[in-house]
Amino acid sequence: MENSLQSCIIHLFCFVLLANASEFGVEPDECEETRCGDDGPTIKFPFWLKGQQPEHCGYPGFELSCTEDDYTMLELPHSGKLYVKDIDYYMEQRIYLYYPDGCNDPRLVPNLTSSPFSFSYHMYKYTFFNCSTYKDSSRFGVMLIPCLNSTHHYQIVALDSYADASYAPQSCWKMYDSETNPSFWNYYGDQNYILLQWNSPNCKICYANGSRCIRAEENTGTSETLCLPKQKRGSPTKLIGFIVEMVYMQAHSWWYPINRPSIKVAIQMLEGEGDDLKIPPNPFESTHSMNQSLIVPGRRSHVTLSVISESE
Structure with a gap:
């Protein structure tokens, strides 16, 4: 007994x-926040990391991957792979991208068909200049495009339609005006990045309150996301x-x-x-x-x- x-x-x-x-x-959270390398952006819902997390940790179209050099990469269905500089989960739900070759050509408009991302509502028209030398690229609306530079030591400069007219290069000759494109270039430090945003799923309230955001179960009759308290790890x-x-x-x-x-x-x-x-x-x-x-x-x-x- x-x-x-x-x-x-x-x-x-x-x-x-x-x-x-x-x-x-002691029970690991397979959907916990992660990143590619120490300096990479935080990866959390609606994004998920392929090869390290199951699909239910994220939302369709928000799959990210890590390169061998620990860069964070997003692959758009019709525009190929782009590197991720940063992700804003809290204010505007935006993602900052750039091409692997570093070319900031405003004519390279990403095709967002079949993706959850969109451009901002502003429309820009770019004027391209051919310059022998031009170093003042820190001004708003002025972009140097190194990938279009020639071996004959001239530079291609793009000036957007919202820039001050005085910023126009004086020692350069005008090449052409581009068609009006959606505004997708944004200044981030000393470099330009492709700026995209997403509206769905909306997790801004969850993250602003310090909560976790997860995908709601199908056919629950509730919103597409749920806010949950952060798990405490002993x-x-x-x-x-x-x-x-x-x-x-x-x-x-x-x-x-x-x-x-x-x-x-x-x-x-x-x-x-x-x-x-x-x-x-x-x-x-x-x-x-x-x-x-x-x-x-x-x-x-x-x-x-x-x-x-x-x-x-």
């Missing part, structure tokens, strides 16, 4: 530990130490049953967040004094007899 009780307690301990494994942080070292303490407490209770804590106390010790687990300095210390020499393993010794004086 006693062995059955001990076995029952052990199984109960294991069940409670497994039930709380995710709270302790310390594995603390968990291991806690389990060792529990195993020791159980073994100790077999030999010294008087010190065995109640099952209610044991369960209370297992509850709560992984980071908040607190173990007493000595959970096995008994408040009863006893002569251990009289205790036989496996038997209960309730009292220790004392000598009664005959005068009493």
Whole structure:
């Protein structure tokens, strides 16, 4: 009977530990935030990383991959592969892209057919100039296009229709005006990047509140996304130490049953967040004094007899 009780307690301990494994942080989150390399942009829903995460971690059309050099890459269905500079999840839901060859040619309009991305509403018209030398590319609306430069040492400069007329190169000759294109070039530091945005799925509220954003189950009748609290990940070292303490407490209770804590106390010790687990300095210390020499393993010794004086 006693062995059955001990076995029952052990199984109960294991069940409670497994039930709380995710709270302790031992259950890995396959959809947790990740990145390609230390300097890469954060990858989280609706984006997901091919080869490292399952598809349900993201949304259709938001698949990213890592190159051998740890660059983050997005492949558009009809425009090929582009590198990812940064991703804005919080304000405008935008992604900053650039071509692998580094060519910032505004005539290279990405084909966004069958993709979840779109251009901004502004329309630009570019004027191309051929210059022998031109170094003032830091002005707004002025773009140097190195990939179009000639071996004869002339530079191609593009000036958008919103730029100040005084920015027009004085020592250059005009080549032609391009057709009006969607505004997709954006300044990011000292370089121009392709700027795209997405409207669906919308996770701005989730991330602004410090929550996680996940894809809603189909046919739930709710919105396409759900906001969930961020998972708290406990310390594995603390968990291991806690389990060792529990195993020791159980073994100790077999030999010294008087010190065995109640099952209610044991369960209370297992509850709560992984980071908040607190173990007493000595959970096995008994408040009863006893002569251990009289205790036989496996038997209960309730009292220790004392000598009664005959005068009493």
